[in-house]
Amino acid sequence: MNGKTVIPFGPQHPVLPEPLQLKLVMQDEKIVEAIPAIGYVHRGLEKLTETKEFTQNVFVIERICGICSFKHALAYCQGMENLMGIEVPDRARFLRVIWGELHRMHSHLLWLGLLADAFGFESLFMQAWRDREKVMDIMEATAGSRVIISTNQIGGTRRDISPEMLAKIVDVVNDVKEDIERVEKVFCNDYTVKHRMVGIGVLSKENAKLWGAVGPMARGSGIAEDVRTLGYAAYGELDLEPVVETDGDCYARMKVRLRELYQSIDLIKQAIAKIPEGPINVPVKGNPNGEVISRVEQPRGEALYYMRANGGKTLDRLRVRTPTFANIPTLLKMLPGHHLADVPILILTIDPCISCTER
Amino acid sequence: MFDMIGNIFKNLGTKPATRCYPFEKREPFEASRGRVKGIEIEKCIFCGICSRKCPADAIRVDRNAKSWEIDPFKCVICGACAEVCPKKCVIMDEAYTQPTTAKDKLTYVQAAKEESQSQAG
């Protein structure tokens, strides 16, 4: 029909730090169809892992994502440990929870900042990132790097956290909690924010399931699924309820992430209170053989790892399904019917991570 | 709306969260993995374990020439080399690599004197 225009959104766009292009077919102000174009940052990491030793792969895997590197390494290490029958020491399992939740906190705070930036609330954006910096500092002080913290290895963790440092982490997360309470008020009650988010991009529970949404996307639509409840690492010994909102709009997804921040703080404190003494890793003997699947809950949702080994030093195949990979089809289905002005917010609420998606 | 104004006034009253970088530098954390500074070449036995374990293939060890070379621009600062070295002679530094204008490699060659000593001994 006439009157249709195609507007390219991205790959360079002020709200998107990463190159995702959407070709939006518009009829007047409404979107009729959205076609994604990805492939701008495909690095072939899955191929690279076939050439490295399976122990070295941890470092490659971590570089899949610049936000949740720890969770990627965790998924890989847990899969390999299952495959090789390695029993991870208790202390390492708790340390994994602590670092894992710190990663979730910094990821969600980063996302909140980006969201504020997307609707032009610059001071809120700065505030969220300012609070995030405290989390980054603990990460660097405990693990040695801000993002790619490289503390996982097959059989445990590479570093330990001293008791003084653990006490300090509790102080810092308490401090961050106060900060979050202050920005939460703005995010939840501010007129501008509500105006841009309430009722936009409604995803029903049935559709979320049909299109395969994961993580905060699914939980914002009332699906109480969180892979952490399977009890990997030390999550089985901690109190954990999936955070669920039922409205399914952008506002609900934001609230899920805000509430998950509190949940992470709570989990960190629980883990620190319960952490046992002992060794932090066990040596790896032999080579893996067979195939295995491992899943973890990343800040953006469930990630699935598939590994096949043949008894040699290198793996036959390592497949990574990252959460954004699952959320993009949902986004495509959600976009039609919305105004062009809502597109940035809608895209941001799936928390896209394109480097993850393309690997 | 007023919630945010409160935050803004609070931030106006406190000191800035950022630093005036080139003039005022942050002390690196003790545990930071800043960079691979180099090695204590006298201790190295040129076993090559570090170069085999390096995920970025940044290290080149030559047993015959008794040289050890690292390409700091390939290195991803994972610390694996320092961890696996049997002589613990790879030195990590907590300060980050400084920007440079040339992509130089760091090369260490063990002095020949050592060689004759070890042959004698």
Place this chain on the structure above:
Amino acid sequence: MIENVTNIPLESLLGHVQDMLFSGYRFITATSVDNGDGTIDVLYHFDKELEMKHLRITVNKQDEIPSISGIYFGAVLVENEMKELFGLNIKNIVIDYGGHMLLSDEELDAPMSRQITIVNKDKGGEPQ
């Protein structure tokens, strides 16, 4: 090692996937693995209340595979990816990029499949 894997013939793939949809499963993703003997394993992963189920088909490289993206729209990206990286002949994908989702014109066909051993070539090229 993987629990709940059902090996199914290629012809009954769509029927099985349809069954999964009816019994309320969520599609997670698909994985393709090159077996090295000219066949490729394709695993379809499903999830229901955090219970996983997998379907496995083993196909020859030139076999025509029907797309499941008509049933589960979420399979669009992964099917395009398998088509490009492994050279699988997947037909009727809802959004078909025709081999240009990740790769550009100049690049190799099916870089992830076993036939092309980029690694060995590199190593051989190095001065020994």
